[in-house]
Amino acid sequence: MPVTWSSPVRFVECDQQGVVFNAHYLVWADEASTAWWASIGLPWEEIAPRVDPVVKASALEWSSSARWGDTVEVDAQAERLGRTSVTVRFTVRVGERVCCVVRNTYVGTAGGAATPWPDDVRERLESALSAG
Template identity: 80%
Template sequence: MAARWSSPVRYVECDQQGVVFNAHYLTWADETSNHWWAAIGLPWEDLVARGLDPLVKASSLEWTSSARWGDTVTVDAGTEQLGRTSVTVRYTVRVGERVCCVVRNTYVCVADGVATPWPDDVRARLSEG
């Protein structure tokens, strides 16, 4: 785990049964991603200043149980797979020790609108993350 983010489940994130609506798991992964990039020494503003734009190419979600209104979710993030131009980050959403969902986002390094290999120093940090 390279980064962690946590939040109480808000009423607005739930359906009429008090269960978290599926799209919010992606929002939580996105919230955690900012912490993850910074935790591995690649704050977003530094990447952008270098002309790099990691874009989400694909997302997948696997549910094992529901988060509900009143719960507090914790999301752990870490590098799962590193490619030449991409990185897949695994976001594990938990309530306590119970895993609710695993989100995988694959980011592609883009420079000047074209997929490009990660620079060596960025690749080194991604592999540690």
């Protein structure tokens, strides 16, 4: 089940034509990620000190523009789980219209190196993946 984060599009997030500048889709995915981690029982302030998840890769696929005055909703949902990573899909939409899909792959780290997810974290990530 996806977790949804939403926000009105602010003027500062747009170019001169009133269209959202592309980097803001990553910011919105980051905002939604905090809600997603918490929704699976791993609030950021608890997971980060244990196995600091960092973004290893991001991919964005646009299909239409969000504009100033719109309200964007970002649905976050686990898509793939690896030994040290998890990929989360963030679907950015205005109403039912999909604007962009962001896929972030997070890698659990310790001391700056990839590390396998602890068993209890893996269990929560597996549950999130199967609920999707």
